[in-house]
Amino acid sequence: MGLVYQLMKAINSFFLFFCSILLVSFHSESFGQSKPNIVLIIADDAGYADFGFQGSKSMKTPHLDQLAKEGMRFKQAYVSASVCGPSRAGLLTGKYQQRFGFEENNVPGYMSLFGITDDDMGLPLNQRTMADYLKGVGYRTALIGKWHQGNADRYHPTKRGFDEFYGFRGGARSYFAFDGNNPFTRPEDRLERGFAKYEESDQYLTDAFADETASFIERNKDAPFFVMLSFNAVHNPMQAEKKDLEVFPQLTGHRQQLAAMTLSMDRACGKVLAQLAELGLDKNTIVVFTNDNGGPSDANASLNDPLSGTKANHLEGGVRVPFLARWPDQLPANSVYEFPISTLDLLPTFFAAAGGTLPDSAGLDGVNLLPYLIGQRTERPHEVLYWKKESRAAIREGDWKLIRFPDRPAELYRLDNDISEERDLATAHPEKVREMYKKLFAWELTLERPLWQLQRKYEGADILRMDQYRKPRE
Structure with a gap:
């Protein structure tokens, strides 16, 4: 009996120890101590070659160049569409957007076949976004900047998984505050905080979005957060600040405007990265920087070298984009990933990093990149x-x-x-x-x-x- 008693006591002790481990793990997961924060930064209409880390000699992007040194640069990163609305729909859902009919840009006043109205054009309500998924595993979520997934109230970011929104619903707008002489005054172009609370900023818009992102990070530093900083830079209209134009006296016209707007965007990225470092969050934060489609060389003087093509076509210059990822102690610094990836992969990758398990019914086309990036898998993430x-x-x-x-x-x-x-x-x-x-x-x-x-x-x-x-x- 003594031996049986000791055996039962040992089993009971092990069971209690195992339960305590589960409880600690659950407590840690619940309060975000082991979940990484996620910062997704998206440029708009940037050229493939228009960053220092991509080899540009005329553009100045010191903060993004440093991010590339601290993380991983992807040589063959693709978007799922060569224009921004469908591309962002694919990124948000992890699915080819054509699977749910979001094949065209949703441009007000330009589409109305078969009784479709402007208010009908948006990310279908039966599609879950990466914000929906991450919110479901305990993340505080925010979209700062451009939405372009439907102007009607039912498509609003705060109804699509984002707890907070500061930005505009449309696809482009002025970088300066609205006034009587500003042509970008459509309702969907107004700056909005939350839902239907319009609040124009006196700041240059790129700066305003960076400040709002830094504020969101500070306010949510004690719990896991996901913020999508969705710049409208460097999309038309070509509007740069005088101080940034003066940095590029050797350039002229749209190329000078583009360089100045890119410098401003890089500075904004630096402000967000500095906030993470100041709060001690940088080690446990995944930061991704990418672009929504190829640069429209004819419209904003962007360069996609050495790629042929441009925004709105399917040559490489229309669909291959700059892409950086940093996750200290997980991804090797100053490294390069050679195989093709897709922005469709962001949702499953983020969700896996957050400890989530996708249901079989999710039907995603993207894949979790983490096993590939850390060397557990050596084949291509996508063959097709x-x-x-x-x-x-x-x-x-x-x-x-x-x-x-x-x-x-x-x-x-x-x-x-x-x-x-x-x-x-x-x-x-x-x-x-x-x-x-x-x-x-x-x-x-x-x-x-x-x-x-x-x-x-x-x-x-x-x-x-x-x-x-x-x-x-x-």
Whole structure:
């Protein structure tokens, strides 16, 4: 009996110890002691080559360059669309946005086919956002800046998982406070705090968004938080402050404006990063910086070198973007990740880092990147990536890329030795063209019809001829 008693006592002690471990773990998770904070910073319409960490000699981005040194730079990061509304819808949901019909930019006054009105254009209410997911595991959430996922009240950020919102609902607006001479005065362009509380700022808008983000971090420093700092910089209108323009006397026109606006955005990023460091939060905070689509070279003088293409087309310059990630003690500093990733991966990656487990019903197209980034998995996170807008589409399989056009034969490229997409291999490899066409068609059969499309009279203005944005052939 003595031996049985001692055995039972040992089992009971182990059970109590195991329960205490579970309780401590639960307590820690509940109060955010082991969950990383998450700061997602998104630029708007920036050029692929327009950052120091991407090799620019004319742009000044010291804070982002330092972030690159402290974290990981991604050489082949992609967005899911070459324009901002659909791209952000994909990022927010972790799904190809065409799966739920968000295939076009939701531009007021330009789409109204089949009885669709401006108020109908927004991120469908049956789609969960990354803020929904993170809020469900104890995060305080905020969106600061540009929304562009629907102007109607039912699409408002505070109804899509974000506890706080300071920004504007539309896709672009002035960088200066509204006045009688300012043409950007549509209702969706007004600055808003929370829901329907309009509050214009006297600050340059990029600074206002940085200050609001720093304030949110300070107010929530004792619990896990997720903040999406969604700049409208460097999107049109080209409006820079005089002090920043003076830094670039060697530049002129839109290029000078762009350089000044980029400098301002970099300074704003530095303010947010400094706030994390000052509060001792930087070691346990995931910081990601990226862009929503390729730079519109014709509109803001951005450069996408060495990529061909621009915003609104499916050449690399339209869909490949700068991308940085820092998570001290988790991701190696001053490192480079070589394989293709997608902004669709952000939701599952953030959720996994937060300790969440995605249900089978989530149906995400993105993947959790963490095992790949820390070396647990050595294969590519994605063997195939897709893009589509109306009849235009593209598919990347391994290092092959097929681009489908509405008005001429498809083109085929090998990106591993032709990053600028200068050598069309379609004629030399017709069997590869057929094979990739079939995979593209099969994917398209899984998609919903677009929920809204451009009115016919505007269609010609929307379709940009890719030829004028190719790299010059020698």
